[in-house]
Amino acid sequence: RFATSYTLEGDAHFTAGQLDAAIIAYNEAARVDPTNADVLAQLSRIQTYSTALLVRQTDILARLDEAIESAEKAIEVNPDNSYAHAMYSFALNWKASYISDNREAQALLTKSEQEAVRALQLDNTNTLALAFYAEVLVDQQKWTQAQQTIDQAWQRDPSLMDVHRVHAYVLESLGEYALAIQAYDRAIAITPNLTFLYLRAGAGYRRLAFESPNEEVQRQLYEKSLEYFAQTARINQQLGVQDPTPYLSIARTYSQMGEFFIAIRNVQKTIEFQPDNAVFYGELGVLYHKNRNYETGILAFKCAVRGCTAEESCDGRGGCGPNDTPAEVTGLPLSQSTVYYYDIYASELAALSTPKVSYCSEALAIADIVEASEYISDPNIAADMAVVRTICAFDVGANSGVDTAPTAMP
Numbered sequence: 001r002f003a004t005s006y007t008l009e010g011d012a013h014f015t016a017g018q019l020d021a022a023i024i025a026y027n028e029a030a031r032v033d034p035t036n037a038d039v040l041a042q043l044s045r046i047q048t049y050s051t052a053l054l055v056r057q058t059d060i061l062a063r064l065d066e067a068i069e070s071a072e073k074a075i076e077v078n079p080d081n082s083y084a085h086a087m088y089s090f091a092l093n094w095k096a097s098y099i100s101d102n103r104e105a106q107a108l109l110t111k112s113e114q115e116a117v118r119a120l121q122l123d124n125t126n127t128l129a130l131a132f133y134a135e136v137l138v139d140q141q142k143w144t145q146a147q148q149t150i151d152q153a154w155q156r157d158p159s160l161m162d163v164h165r166v167h168a169y170v171l172e173s174l175g176e177y178a179l180a181i182q183a184y185d186r187a188i189a190i191t192p193n194l195t196f197l198y199l200r201a202g203a204g205y206r207r208l209a210f211e212s213p214n215e216e217v218q219r220q221l222y223e224k225s226l227e228y229f230a231q232t233a234r235i236n237q238q239l240g241v242q243d244p245t246p247y248l249s250i251a252r253t254y255s256q257m258g259e260f261f262i263a264i265r266n267v268q269k270t271i272e273f274q275p276d277n278a279v280f281y282g283e284l285g286v287l288y289h290k291n292r293n294y295e296t297g298i299l300a301f302k303c304a305v306r307g308c309t310a311e312e313s314c315d316g317r318g319g320c321g322p323n324d325t326p327a328e329v330t331g332l333p334l335s336q337s338t339v340y341y342y343d344i345y346a347s348e349l350a351a352l353s354t355p356k357v358s359y360c361s362e363a364l365a366i367a368d369i370v371e372a373s374e375y376i377s378d379p380n381i382a383a384d385m386a387v388v389r390t391i392c393a394f395d396v397g398a399n400s401g402v403d404t405a406p407t408a409m410p
Helices: 003-016 019-032 037-053 057-077 082-096 102-122 127-139 143-156 161-173 177-190 195-211 215-239 245-256 260-273 278-290 294-305 310-316 339-352 360-371 379-394
Strands: none
Touching: 003 019, 003 037, 019 037, 037 057, 037 082, 037 195, 057 082, 082 102, 082 127, 102 127, 127 143, 127 161, 143 161, 161 177, 161 195, 177 195, 195 215, 195 245, 215 245, 245 260, 245 278, 260 278, 278 294, 278 310, 278 339, 294 310, 294 339, 339 360, 339 379, 360 379
């Protein structure tokens, strides 16, 4: 088969929303024609977009590194390929958003900006490069320049999904969530099977609902949010894609509505897809906490923070049903995205401790980890750890009457 045959197959898969299949096809195209910079650059673009459907940060970063490598190979093959430099900028920028070290993140953003500028120097009609440049400018907090840049891209070629997606991102950064949703809808009209666009639009409706002072309007906005997430799940079902992401989004909307039981059921659904994914147990633990089911909450948090055996994973998800597969779970290291799990876990362990059944040794061990990290500079987290130590100094736990609800926000 010729490389063109594989790229046509890959493009069809991408349009259909089957990004993993698109990556496989483009990898085959690159194998057949390893000196084709356009093929390698397009592979990088698809690899970067595919991270929007991943949940584990380790998986996301690994895929972004693959995207960066593909773009670097494209530039190595043809240093003057504007499209390759644009895709390199795109992958670097998305990776920067997952890096907690500020210096490293800023270095990636600077490199991303340089690559976007280089792409435009090589071809000043490259609309994708202009759009990705606007995206970098948002992340550098250069709001006005970002708005001007994406407006220019939109005027040049409104037929590109990427342009409308970045336009929506710029509008979100300006707090214009209703306009951002309209931009996502325009992107969806161009590529109706790219589910991450529905997820972003649905999140926009959820944000509008949260900010609405009118209870009836709020309910309508939440329902619109759920419609977008449900549509994502339907598309995945039609495509045979096993993706837990929409159910997690549905759970977060119901949680924001105060409907914790339905939220819990949707997170349990995500665990049916990926029973070894510690993130889902952390999210489940948060919901059990909000629903005041602390005893089951600590079982879920144990899986998320410390890891658990296959048998314990069933306890952590509230029991294994006919669609559940027991699975060993590896705990998540402390990070910006997991510190809330550690915080609540330590707080609940301390609160549930009694003279007869004490969880304080584990609560204090978790507190030690948090206090040795940069996150202890957060006054809310510091206050929570102080409460844990106060309770465990007396080892009385929930019977002490001390309010141990964590104050730190996720």
